Amino acid sequence: MSQDLSRLLYERDKTHGSFIVNSGVSQTIKKLLRGTLTASELNESRKMFIEGYEKMHPIHHEALDHICGKLGRIYAGQAEFDDHWDDISGYGKLPVKFNHGKPQDTPIKNSDQQTGDGSTRGTELPGSFTDEVGGT
Secondary structure: OOHHHHHHHHHHHHHHOOHHHHHHHHHHHHHHHHOOOOHHHHHHHHHHHHHHHHHOOHHHHHHHHHHHHHHHHHHHOOOOOHHHHHHHHHHHHHHHHOHHHOOOOOOEEEEEEEOOOOOEEEEEEOOOOOOOOOOO
């Protein structure tokens, strides 16, 4: 293996985690979404999910919970309803916007807030998680 490839794999392992764990978690989620996940497969991958969950900050838990809720609405309701997809995108951005739950030194800018004419403007936010995505 070349030195460049070894360096790349090392860097990816630091940011993406173990390829083995990532593969197990990703395939479990995909099988769940396709409706092909068996109880034994879920049981086998359960430890990976628990360990990953325990490493996350509550802001990540909350964002993932909201994303799961939106996935539920997509599966149970109208997959073509744009708000579901927009909200998933918004919830996915919240941990980054709120510095992954770490203290903020400066006020948070919300550049996505819409005005009455459909344009956007930046506003200072107190760091609240409420009403950031624009959906429920």
